[in-house]
Amino acid sequence: ARAQVDRLRENAARCGVELFDLDSPARGIVHVIGPELGLTQPGMTIVCGDSHTSTHGAFGALAFGIGTSEVGHVLATQCLLQRKAKTLAITVAGELASGVSAKDLILHIIGQIGVNGGTGYVIEFRGATIRALPMEGRMTVCNMAIEAGARAGMIAPDQVTFDYLAGCPRAPKGAAFEAALARWKLLPSDPGAKFDRELQIDAGQVRPAVTWGTHPGTAMVIDGLVPEPQDAAQQRGIDYMRFSAGAGVLGEPVDVVFVGSCTNGRISDLREVARLLAGRKLHPRVRMLVVPGSAAVKRQAQAEGIDQIVRNAGGEWREPGCSMCIAMNGDLVLPGQLALSTSNRNF
Structure with a gap:
């Protein structure tokens, strides 16, 4: 490098x-x-x-x-x-x-x-x-x-x-x-x-969404049910994610949360994170990385106290960059871990 x-x-x-x-x-x-x-x-x-x-x-x-x-x-x-x-x-x-x-x-x-x-x-x-x-x-x-x-x-x-x-x-x-x-x-x-x-x-018709599989086309409403697989590829995705067809994902224990990337690493995204985290604490099992998309975003967020809100909640406030989106700097989701990510890909 x-x-x-x-x-x-x-x-x-x-x-x-x-x-x-x-x-x-x-x-x-x-x-x-x-x-x-x-x-x-x-x-x-x-x-x-x-x-x-x-x-x-x-x-x-x-x-x-x-x-x-x-x-x-x-x-x-x-x-x-x-x-x-x-x-x-x-x-x-x-x-x-x-x-x-x-x-x-x-x-x-x-x-x-x-x-x-x-x-x-x-x-x-x-x-x-x-x-x-x-x-x-x-x-x-x-x-x-x-x-x-x-x-x-x-x-x-x-x-x-x-x-x-x-x-x-x-x-x-x-x-x-x-x-x-x-x-x-x-x-x-x-x-x-x-x-x-x-x-x-x-x-x-648009509602808050998550993906249940291993490509962005597997989007569903956050309180929806994982669909029955229509082909072997969908079955592999469900198996990889360790979900079950016909079951929901809301309430599944999460190991890692990543906020950042070129998709959602801007100041409006970080303000939303601060709104949700203020006065709350992360579960001890959860590792949360909040990564500004640029140095300017980082400066603005810190001027607004967003970094302190993240740290007070138990999250990590990182330097600007791609981070977990491309597994940079060792920012990895380990085998068997379930992650919530704001990046653009789930594969």
């Missing part, structure tokens, strides 16, 4: 590429710091060597993950050969109930269309429910478009987007912002635009 970091520093310095190093006050997960700095903007094409690059689509950018060889090609040429994707419009109408989050919404959508339902498509999330989401909620939705098999997920920019970017340090300022705003307002899909496929979702 040290050799990789050293080589990264050398290459960045040699090529004049800005590096948010380990001592940078702006460091963090790329899908968190790009938006919060204002580097992510509507109309951009953004690629990165990580599948959850789709997060940036929340700003009306075309953003998708690419492989290592493609990263090298982009760095060398600024070009990337692609096939035109099909388009899928997912319109969400209605109002989300109290206690229902953007994460519940995207898990519901994936549960409806499956982990292959978006394969070959770029998804545009639209409708009144999507418009009512703050930017951090929109990022959560687009982040997990890839878990439905999509190439990318997008939300058309609107006033919520513009207001968010107006406060970002790297966004355009003054006259440059006004000029950018004029361009950004031209980006939404035309009224009556045709899509290859369209899907309607009723927000009133």
Whole structure:
């Protein structure tokens, strides 16, 4: 790891590429710091060597993950050969109930269309429910478009987007912002635009969700029952999780709780954690890791006293990064342990 970091520093310095190093006050997960700095903007094409690059689509950018060889090609040429994707419009109408989050919404959508339902498509999330989401909620939705098999997920920019970017340090300022705003307002899909496929979702049907298996398509309402397996893969998932078909999971003893990742490691997520933990103590068997998605999120959370609430409850307050999402720094769920995680994958 040290050799990789050293080589990264050398290459960045040699090529004049800005590096948010380990001592940078702006460091963090790329899908968190790009938006919060204002580097992510509507109309951009953004690629990165990580599948959850789709997060940036929340700003009306075309953003998708690419492989290592493609990263090298982009760095060398600024070009990337692609096939035109099909388009899928997912319109969400209605109002989300109290206690229902953007994460519940995207898990519901994936549960409806499956982990292959978006394969070959770029998804545009639209409708009144999507418009009512703050930017951090929109990022959560687009982040997990890839878990439905999509190439990318997008939300058309609107006033919520513009207001968010107006406060970002790297966004355009003054006259440059006004000029950018004029361009950004031209980006939404035309009224009556045709899509290859369209899907309607009723927000009133969305409830707090968990997954019972080993892929995000196994989402169910938190007080639901594990379904009867329809194939060998589902049976393997149930067996792996040590659940039983026809039984609920609410009340199952939990060993590990992880709050963080590029899906749910932003300040709004940590505020919700603090709200739930305030004045409470974790069960002695539970290890809880709370990991800010960036140094800026960590500073803001600490200014609000969230770190102390986590520690007082018996949780661990960690440095910004990916942590348990990719088993970084030895942050592991051990064999036989049951974890609750805010990350985007359960496999």
